[in-house]
Amino acid sequence: MSAGFDDQIGDYVLRMLDGAELAAFEAEVARDPALAGRVATLRGRMQALDDTVVPAPVPSGLWRRIEAQLTPTAHASAANRTPLRQQSWLLAASVVLAAGIGFVAGQQFSKPAQPVVIAVLVSENAMPGAIIEAFANNSVHIVPLEAFEVPAGKVLEVWTKPSEEIGPVSLGRFARPAEIVLDGATLPLPRAGQLYEITLEDAPGSPTGKPTGPILVKGLARSPI
Amino acid sequence: MEHTVSDIRQTISPETLLARIAKAERAALAALFESEAGRLLAIARRIVRRNDLAEEVVQETFVAVWQRAGQFDPARGSARGWLTTMVRNRALNLLRDGGRLEFHDATTLEALSGREQDAVSAFQTLSDSEGLKQCLGQLDEPKRRAVLLTYVVGMSNGEVAERLAVPLGTAKSWIRRGIAALQECLR
Numbered sequence: 001m002s003a004g005f006d007d008q009i010g011d012y013v014l015r016m017l018d019g020a021e022l023a024a025f026e027a028e029v030a031r032d033p034a035l036a037g038r039v040a041t042l043r044g045r046m047q048a049l050d051d052t053v054v055p056a057p058v059p060s061g062l063w064r065r066i067e068a069q070l071t072p073t074a075h076a077s078a079a080n081r082t083p084l085r086q087q088s089w090l091l092a093a094s095v096v097l098a099a100g101i102g103f104v105a106g107q108q109f110s111k112p113a114q115p116v117v118i119a120v121l122v123s124e125n126a127m128p129g130a131i132i133e134a135f136a137n138n139s140v141h142i143v144p145l146e147a148f149e150v151p152a153g154k155v156l157e158v159w160t161k162p163s164e165e166i167g168p169v170s171l172g173r174f175a176r177p178a179e180i181v182l183d184g185a186t187l188p189l190p191r192a193g194q195l196y197e198i199t200l201e202d203a204p205g206s207p208t209g210k211p212t213g214p215i216l217v218k219g220l221a222r223s224p225i
Numbered sequence: 226m227e228h229t230v231s232d233i234r235q236t237i238s239p240e241t242l243l244a245r246i247a248k249a250e251r252a253a254l255a256a257l258f259e260s261e262a263g264r265l266l267a268i269a270r271r272i273v274r275r276n277d278l279a280e281e282v283v284q285e286t287f288v289a290v291w292q293r294a295g296q297f298d299p300a301r302g303s304a305r306g307w308l309t310t311m312v313r314n315r316a317l318n319l320l321r322d323g324g325r326l327e328f329h330d331a332t333t334l335e336a337l338s339g340r341e342q343d344a345v346s347a348f349q350t351l352s353d354s355e356g357l358k359q360c361l362g363q364l365d366e367p368k369r370r371a372v373l374l375t376y377v378v379g380m381s382n383g384e385v386a387e388r389l390a391v392p393l394g395t396a397k398s399w400i401r402r403g404i405a406a407l408q409e410c411l412r
Contacts, residue, residue: 007405009408010401010404010405010407010408011401011404013376013404014372014375014376014400014404015317016375016382016397016400016401036301037300037301040301040302042408042411043302043306043310044302044303044306045356045357045411046357046376047306047309047310048351048355048357048358049347049348049351049357049373049376049377050268050309050313050347050377051264051309052346052347052350052351053264053267053268053271053347054267055263055264055266055267056263056266056267056270056276056279057263058262058263058266059280062262062280062283062284063255063258063262065284066258066284066287066288067251069284069288070251070254070288070291181293181296
């Protein structure tokens, strides 16, 4: 299945792919564990070069600066989150939904970092289809609640509209409806009321950089209390 | 407290530390920092060429490790390799974003010649028993240099072309053929 992609492993590890080629390769890595394994193998071998460094002296203030950035109550839900991927889809969805409600209601659930905003995206018939948490570092955590059908040659693409002037901006794409963290795009800090949506686009992603496919779910962000 | 950190470091693998970090154990993150920060700083420095930026890369990486340790998948390589990949990606992004890396003229020459030296010395420092060294050794000299300059210090294709005094297309083709031959040899 990945024959053509196999030829691109070296280029990928050397970061010589970009644009559509890169997106298509990464989508295939997400889909094909064997390809992902071969990428990891080459990467691991090349890292022998990185490991030839002589460790540098570590400045005394560096750890303090890191520590100052750690959220004090991080991770309470991390233990819940890891096994989710292995559980059945519906169960995963309901557990996360419960966690989300607990979080919004100010219970002891907390996320690895406090999201700046959370949006529950709903379908045309008003069913919740996905939850998006957007973080200050531009990353977005997406928990699909519906097993969106993704036909061959299509991908799910996540969008937000920080303002009318900026218009819709792609936050990333994913091939299957599974919990995922995307790096997002460098944007102003997300605000309450900001629009988020997921569209179905031709792989490797919208050709125009703006949404072109049907909107599967959309919703407005709110800030956690 | 210092005592605890040292104890953890001596007896516990980075993989286990990551599992503990995923459960929000700060002492585990401190132990991982103590054992890995020096190596990671040096890797970042080879790419970004400045101490302040290398520190920034390592700082961001450890904050990300704190948030994402639960995403580490041992089936995809070692914990140290995972850290190396995170540091490399951040350093290379910083380099590619460009703006902040402009060197003053006085330092340019030194910084750039340092890059070439670093790339070559990484190859020379590899242990002879390391398969990668043998495979790199089998490449023609220009292809080997092209791959090393790209991987070790993160030179762009254009910088490699300039350094090797060949057209951009030639440099790209050397890098691509070089890494393909390496991969075949390592199989």
